[in-house]
Amino acid sequence: MRMSLLFIPLLLAQIPIVHAAAIHDAATKGDVAAITAALDAGAGVDESDGKATPLYLAVKGGHFAAAKLLIERGADVNAAPTPLLGPALMLALAKRRIDLINLLLDGGANPNSHRARENALHIAVRSGCLDCVKALVEAGADVNAKTKDGKTPLHLAKFTGQRDVAGYLLSHGVVLPTPAPISMKLATADVEKGRTYFTRLCAGCHSAEPQGGTKTGPNLWSVVGRDKASMAKMRYSDALLGWEGVWTYEDLNRYLFGPMLTTPGVYMETPGxxxxxxxxxxxxxxxxxxxxxxxxx
Ligand code: HEC
Incomplete structure (x- = not known):
């Protein structure tokens, strides 16, 4: 008797939390009736359980009907538990769930939303889902967006050998930058500074000695005027193998401007x-x- 009296205030204090718990539980399970009941009983549609909103949980569970209901009831489609995780769209992309992706995009999800180091489109390309890529691009995703370490969607597509995705991106607004010509400025260059830069930026992966071997990258002795991608011991990318001709000053200029930008798919994944x-x-x-x-x- 005494025990239950003690519990009454505790129970009263928990009523809002019970609502919250109910809607989060229902969203996680995809229980449409229980979500409706919780909302009708006053639960907030965007109420967080301390980490995520009901919509985020519904998408995480892969529950289409529950997600649809929550969006119809006004859920914020762009709510993110943390900037590191990003909004529900990221989950749908990682799962390659095109129905959920379209539902979220139609509901106003930002096609350029991002998580930690990458945009929605990078995730779509990484997960090898052409339909997801198309849905994002049609919704306005920036095809030239870069990850924190400078990778474009086209670079990721080519690097992973996805020709269909690469072809689609190329016909939907990819811009390959072309730096201004530099040949006429070489006469006044500072070769010593160039040597210092090389030691700092390149020597870890490239030998510059006549008899030097292959490191992560090919030996660069006599590279100017040499056939591209022609060192015997080196396994080159299709991107470099497919670039005809010898290394001219202007081709080096273009390549080194930003290997992943000008030569997408390249194995030299550095800023250049x-x-x-x-x-x-x-x-x-x-x-x-x-x-x-x-x-x-
Ligand atoms: C993290 C390692 C790494 C770094 C740092 C690096 N490279 Fe490379 N480099 C590579 C790899 C790997 C390749 C082969 C690329 C391919 O096959 O796509 C390459 C290819 C090249 C080529 C083409 C050579 C050929 O045989 O056709 C040139 C030129 C080059 N790098 C210059 C440089 C310069 C200059 C720097 C410094 C600014 C540099 N690299 C920094 C790894 C690196």
Missing amino acids: VPDETERIDVIAYLRTLSDKPIPLP
Whole structure:
């Protein structure tokens, strides 16, 4: 008797929490009737259980009808438990659930929403889902968006050998940047600075000695004027193998401007040398790695 009297205030204090618990529980299970009941009893449609909203939980459980109901009842489709996790769209993409993706996009989900280091479109490409890529692009996703470490959706598609995705992206607004020509500026370059940059940025992966072997990247002795992707011991990407001709100063300029941007699919996943002056100095230094340096233009 005494015990139950003690519990009454406790129970009263818990009534709002009981609502919250009910709607989160129902969303996790995809129980449409229970969600409706909880909402009708006054539960907030975007109430967090301390981590996630009911919509996020419904999508996490893969429950289409529950997610649809919550959106119809006004749920915020872009709510994210944490910036690291991102909104429910990220879950739907990771699951390759095109029905949920379309439901969320039609409900106003931001096609450019992102989680930790990448955008929705990067996740769609990584998960190898052409339909997901199309849905996002049709909803307005930026096809040139970069991950924190500079990877575009096209780079990811080519790197993972997804020709259909790559082809779709190329015909839907991908822009491959072309840096301004630099050949005429090589004569005034600072070769010593170029050597310093090379030591700092490139030498970890590339030997520059005549007899140097292959590291992560090919030996760069005599690289200017050499056939692209032609070192015997090296396994090159299709991106480099498919780029015809010898390394001219302008091709090096284009490549080093941003390998993943200008040569998507490349195995050299580094920022390259985006600064023009530094890039000119590095190219002028590469020119010296030869018994007979190619004449300056
Ligand atoms: C993390 C390792 C890494 C770093 C750092 C790196 N590279 Fe590379 N590099 C590679 C790999 C791997 C390849 C082969 C790429 C491919 O097959 O797609 C490559 C290819 C090249 C090629 C083409 C060579 C050929 O045989 O056709 C050039 C030129 C080049 N790198 C220059 C540079 C320069 C200059 C720097 C510094 C600014 C640099 N790399 C930094 C790994 C690296």
